[in-house]
Amino acid sequence: MKDFMMIFIGADYQQLGLSPEELQGRMGKWFAWGQKMESQGILKGGEALVPNIKRVIGKDRTVSDGPFADIKEIVGGYYTVSAESADAVVKIAQDYPDYDLGGTVEIREIMVFDQ
Amino acid sequence: MENKIVDHLFRHHYGKMVAILVRYFGLSHIETIEDAVQDTFIKATLQWRKQLPDNPEAWLTKVAKNRTIDLLRSIKSEKNRADKIATGTSSIELNDLFLDHEIADSQLRMIFVACHPRLKPHEQIAFALKTISGFSTKEIAAALLTKEDTITKRLNRAKQAIVKNNIQFDFPSPNEAQDRLARVMEVVYLTFNEGFHSTNKDKLIREDLCGESIRLCKLLLKKEKFRSGSLYALFALLCFHAARLESKTNDANEIVDIREQDRSKWFFPLIQIGNGSMNKAMEYDDVSIYHYEAAIAAEHIKAKTFEETNWERILNWYTELQELQPSTFHLLNIAIVNLQLNNFEVVKDILEKLPISDLEQREYLYYGCYAEYYAKRGDLVLAVAHLDTTIKKTSNRQERAYLEKKKLKFEMQSQI
Numbered sequence: 001m002k003d004f005m006m007i008f009i010g011a012d013y014q015q016l017g018l019s020p021e022e023l024q025g026r027m028g029k030w031f032a033w034g035q036k037m038e039s040q041g042i043l044k045g046g047e048a049l050v051p052n053i054k055r056v057i058g059k060d061r062t063v064s065d066g067p068f069a070d071i072k073e074i075v076g077g078y079y080t081v082s083a084e085s086a087d088a089v090v091k092i093a094q095d096y097p098d099y100d101l102g103g104t105v106e107i108r109e110i111m112v113f114d115q
Numbered sequence: 116m117e118n119k120i121v122d123h124l125f126r127h128h129y130g131k132m133v134a135i136l137v138r139y140f141g142l143s144h145i146e147t148i149e150d151a152v153q154d155t156f157i158k159a160t161l162q163w164r165k166q167l168p169d170n171p172e173a174w175l176t177k178v179a180k181n182r183t184i185d186l187l188r189s190i191k192s193e194k195n196r197a198d199k200i201a202t203g204t205s206s207i208e209l210n211d212l213f214l215d216h217e218i219a220d221s222q223l224r225m226i227f228v229a230c231h232p233r234l235k236p237h238e239q240i241a242f243a244l245k246t247i248s249g250f251s252t253k254e255i256a257a258a259l260l261t262k263e264d265t266i267t268k269r270l271n272r273a274k275q276a277i278v279k280n281n282i283q284f285d286f287p288s289p290n291e292a293q294d295r296l297a298r299v300m301e302v303v304y305l306t307f308n309e310g311f312h313s314t315n316k317d318k319l320i321r322e323d324l325c326g327e328s329i330r331l332c333k334l335l336l337k338k339e340k341f342r343s344g345s346l347y348a349l350f351a352l353l354c355f356h357a358a359r360l361e362s363k364t365n366d367a368n369e370i371v372d373i374r375e376q377d378r379s380k381w382f383f384p385l386i387q388i389g390n391g392s393m394n395k396a397m398e399y400d401d402v403s404i405y406h407y408e409a410a411i412a413a414e415h416i417k418a419k420t421f422e423e424t425n426w427e428r429i430l431n432w433y434t435e436l437q438e439l440q441p442s443t444f445h446l447l448n449i450a451i452v453n454l455q456l457n458n459f460e461v462v463k464d465i466l467e468k469l470p471i472s473d474l475e476q477r478e479y480l481y482y483g484c485y486a487e488y489y490a491k492r493g494d495l496v497l498a499v500a501h502l503d504t505t506i507k508k509t510s511n512r513q514e515r516a517y518l519e520k521k522k523l524k525f526e527m528q529s530q531i
Contacts, residue, residue, distance in 0.1 A: 013161075014154075020153070020249045021126045023125055024125035
């Protein structure tokens with residue numbers, strides 16, 4: 001088994017102006033997905049991120065505040081899961097609820113350093 | 116998943132919180148308040164992904180309270196705004212505002228604000244759906260079959276009217292109370308009709324509108340001072356209609372004529388609630404169009420089959436309704452009922468004199484009635500001709516599909 005990170009990009013609820021009803025619907029789907037992964041024992045952890053961004057760039061350590069670029073590119077959160085392969089994670093990611101809002105799931109394997 | 120969240124919890128909680136906060140801070144801060152409340156749901160949505168709180172509603176209330184305190188700070192810090200806080204803050208303690216009966220009280224105030232005569236009728240419905248029922252602009256547009264832009268404009272105009280006229284977050288004064296309550300009932304009734312008669316392809320939206328109207332009506336009935344025969348009759352009417360909502364369209368979203376509706380699908384518990392409410396209405400002296408409309412709806416529901424409908428009774432109710440509040444639509448309905456009773460002379464007489472232009476975009480109903488008239492008299496050629504006109508005058512696709520089907524039936528009959 002390997003560990004992977006599913007990074008959720010775009011589909012920021014705040015920017016999209018979803019209604020309370022829609023938010024409740026979204027939440028239900030996320031919750032169900034989380035429960036499903038939990039019951040299969042594949043969910044390791046994860047967090048949602050606040051969309052306010054600060055960036056420190058360059059050798060001068062220039063600090064700048066968002067918003068940067070497109071909201072479609074903002075990372076909104078991540079889950080870490082354990083799976084056989086990246087393809088297995090692709091399957092898991094089928095249940096991500098926000099594709100219809102333009103959201104993306106980026107799958108990255110977490111590097112393990114052998115001694 | 117044992118701790119499932121109640122349906123519409125967010126939507127209903129939104130209305131509650133906006134009402135409470137507006138009561139505390141005043142209507143002039145409504146926009147800030149709406150944003151703040153919206154924000155709590157976004158937070159909840161993210162936080163509850165992993166773990167639902169034991170009592171989601173209590174959690175939301177707690178967050179709303181904290182938001183109130185944050186808001187108080189930010190509003191206070193805004194320059195020159197300090198004096199405005201004083202006008203919004205009532206003598207009531209913040210914590211008390213979150214008690215059930217005070218929440219209901221705040222929401223009722225909001226209903227009366229929404230129905231203020233300074234707001235135009237269109238604005239009233241949009242504003243009520245937004246602030247009391249927690250619909251988004253997009254949802255309101257979908258529900259009222261209008262553009263999102265139009266709704267945004269209506270909401271803005273409503274808010275401007277509130278500020279310009281310095282409308283207070285309060286119940287109407289005793290001398291205005293009756294008129295305002297009448298308008299409130301009308302808005303509830305219209306909102307329901309938007310859902311019930313709408314041909315919106317989204318069944319959920321239709322149900323939501325009807326459900327919201329029933330909820331508002333129930334909220335009004337909670338307060339003794341608002342209870343009246345009219346309000347109970349309105350509630351009964353909504354229940355009777357809502358009981359049939361499910362069977363009005365089939366799975367393919369085609370209209371099902373009341374003639375062909377599966378009467379076993381009518382929702383009995385709602386009919387019972389409606390009956391109870393109708394009995395209550397009779398304990399009061401006032402009479403309204405809702406009494407008659409509820410009586411007519413009840414008569415349809417009582418009939419075990421379409422053929423068993425007591426058309427004489429219905430005709431009676433319509434005639435009295437027409438005396439109480441004359442309308443071309445009622446007249447047309449009188450003609451339709453007379454048609455069921457085979458009183459052909461009466462039907463022709465009414466139809467010939469009917470001021471069709473009053474029917475506006477629903478003129479097609481008039482030609483539809485004529486078509487039925489000729490069909491019943493056995494003149495299928497004229498029936499088809501009138502159906503053609505009906506179809507031409509109908510803008511709605513769903514209605515048109517229904518009429519096309521009917522036309523086909525007539526054409527086949529005429530060939531036999």
